[in-house]
Amino acid sequence: MIQFRMRRLKAAALALSALLAVAVSVPAHAQFGGIVYDPSNYAQNVLTAARSLQQVNNQIQQIQNQATSLINQARNLASLPISTLSTLQAQVQQTRQLLAQAQRIAYSVQDIQQAFTTRYNGANLTAPQAQMVTNANDRWQDSVGALQDALKVQAGVVGNIDGARSSIDTLVTASQSASGALQATQAGNQLLALQSQQLADLTAAVASQGRAQALEAARNAATEAEGRERFKRFRGN
16 A cells, blocks of 8 residues: 555656656747746746645655554564473473472472471480381481482483573574564563573572482481480490
């Protein structure tokens, strides 16, 4: 529609230009069929034609500006042709699965409370000898399982580094070659999502390592308490 209007206006401009050229080339006192042209009327007609031509040129310029604005808007509304969201979601899901595979004592307040009640503190530290041996073995398995879980989570986080590096390269390239504001914004949002995924991996690694250290410290404390109880019994005997 805009191109059709521009063609019509350009045709009108050319016609007015031709009219001006003919008008300027006609002598002020030329006669055609006995009719004498009035110079003042002639000048007024030339001035009117010039103004009409200027208006047509202004309209052409306005249409060109509108067309340029529409092109820029189309570029700004163009969506980013690539997406790393599925890759990021897969990496987050993998880390969540590793955390869900926690052995013995899971990441649950209820599980932790139950485990500490049965084999880390209270009357179980002064239980009969056979029960104390069983509790000690259970605590050792808790510690070994937590250390293994921490190593698995750390391995998963390290495995995500290559995927994160590839996503960064892709998104930075897309951002630098973005044709409009929307593409640049979407590339930036995906980079923020990647950063969030990396922070989630870091949180998971720290949590798993902290869990292993806490269980090992609790095992050492329980072992020390049981040791005092055994020494007390030995001295009493």
